[in-house]
Amino acid sequence: MRGAFAFWRAAASFAALLYGLAGAALAGPPFLADDREPVSYRHSEFYVFSTLNDTADANSAEGPAVEYNFGAAPELQLHLVMSLAYFSLASGARVYGLGDMELGVKYRIVDETGSRPQIGIFPMMELPTGNAARGLGNGQAWYRVPIWIQKSWGPWTSYGGGGYAVNRAPGMRNYFFAGWLLQRDVSASLSLGAEVFSQGEASNADRGTTLFNFGDHYNFTSDFSLLFSAGHSIGGVMHRIVYFGLYRTWGPAGSM
Numbered sequence: 001m002r003g004a005f006a007f008w009r010a011a012a013s014f015a016a017l018l019y020g021l022a023g024a025a026l027a028g029p030p031f032l033a034d035d036r037e038p039v040s041y042r043h044s045e046f047y048v049f050s051t052l053n054d055t056a057d058a059n060s061a062e063g064p065a066v067e068y069n070f071g072a073a074p075e076l077q078l079h080l081v082m083s084l085a086y087f088s089l090a091s092g093a094r095v096y097g098l099g100d101m102e103l104g105v106k107y108r109i110v111d112e113t114g115s116r117p118q119i120g121i122f123p124m125m126e127l128p129t130g131n132a133a134r135g136l137g138n139g140q141a142w143y144r145v146p147i148w149i150q151k152s153w154g155p156w157t158s159y160g161g162g163g164y165a166v167n168r169a170p171g172m173r174n175y176f177f178a179g180w181l182l183q184r185d186v187s188a189s190l191s192l193g194a195e196v197f198s199q200g201e202a203s204n205a206d207r208g209t210t211l212f213n214f215g216d217h218y219n220f221t222s223d224f225s226l227l228f229s230a231g232h233s234i235g236g237v238m239h240r241i242v243y244f245g246l247y248r249t250w251g252p253a254g255s256m
Helices: 002-024
Strands: 044-054 058-073 076-089 094-098 101-110 118-121 124-127 142-153 156-166 175-185 190-199 209-221 224-236 240-250
Antiparallel strands (some): 058 076, 076 094, 076 101, 101 124, 118 142, 124 142, 142 156, 175 190, 190 209, 209 224, 224 240
């Protein structure tokens, strides 16, 4: 019993450290930074995906996981993520089960013009649906409030921004985060991009991290795509991250 209790306590502590980064990884599939553009009015987006976050001391993953976005009004998107979560310590002990749920609202404040970027906000709330005592969640609801900016020219798009996370769960901290990405359409089907993303100390045991991430998407059709990315820390706590998913969108013709 004592050994089992020690594992659950260690798992919960380390999972809390990782959840700050794992939550950010869902912001703008397949990247950590998010674009400002909401789903078109009355249109839907659906992702099925898996993620991996590997460190020297533990591994965490999500999958299968789903994300659903809906254009509820012009310039306004509703957002939901649900997943199964996996967590393992270097000792070999591991757990698997329902993870935390993410809810959000994305709203475009400023439209893009020839000289002006698009600007939007995307506040999100993480609900503690995962069992934190088993290392599968944060244990309390927490929040992120970012602002994102985007500008396109020809085949190039650049976007990024940052914000602040509020997490009052035991052992956790509030922190700033920021990232920026440059993306290019290589062909009608393939786009590639790279980003730098930095996050502050998310827990009492954390030192923060800065990551470089590369990937993007391949379009099988105009409404069905493969998304992929992989990255590694270039400063702070060591992380190796991977995102792999499929994307589908649909909606009434002519909706804006």
